[in-house]
Amino acid sequence: MINGQTYVLGSKLFMQKRQVDCQPYELEAKRQAKKGCTVTFVGRQGKCIGLIVSRCPIQLKREGHTLRNIQQTFPSIKVSFLRNTLEIDEDELAGHG
Numbered sequence: 001m002i003n004g005q006t007y008v009l010g011s012k013l014f015m016q017k018r019q020v021d022c023q024p025y026e027l028e029a030k031r032q033a034k035k036g037c038t039v040t041f042v043g044r045q046g047k048c049i050g051l052i053v054s055r056c057p058i059q060l061k062r063e064g065h066t067l068r069n070i071q072q073t074f075p076s077i078k079v080s081f082l083r084n085t086l087e088i089d090e091d092e093l094a095g096h097g
Contacts, residue, residue, distance in 0.1 A: 008043045015041045015048065022048035 001007075008018055012029065015022050020043035022029070029039045029051055038054040 005044055009040050009052070011039075012041060015043055018043070020046055020048055024048060025051050 008015065008020060010018075012022055012026070020041070022041050022043070025041065025048050029041065032039050032051070032053045040052040040054075041048050042050045042052060
């Protein structure tokens, strides 16, 4: 509760179960989810009032050089991939440290 108003945060299904209308934000949520981002709907008084979009997964071809630069500048930092959910070729992953 913020300033006497109740807010709800959650997935589309969570919001539907609480009868929060998220239709105005569904297209943008789908766009973000398709990019691999995590989307959380924000609702108040039965209506969706926005989205919280977490950082999308790293695109190795575009951002791999940044990871290498970080590792070179800060040798104590180790970057690892815990799971290969994007099914990126292992040789390509190996080329990024």
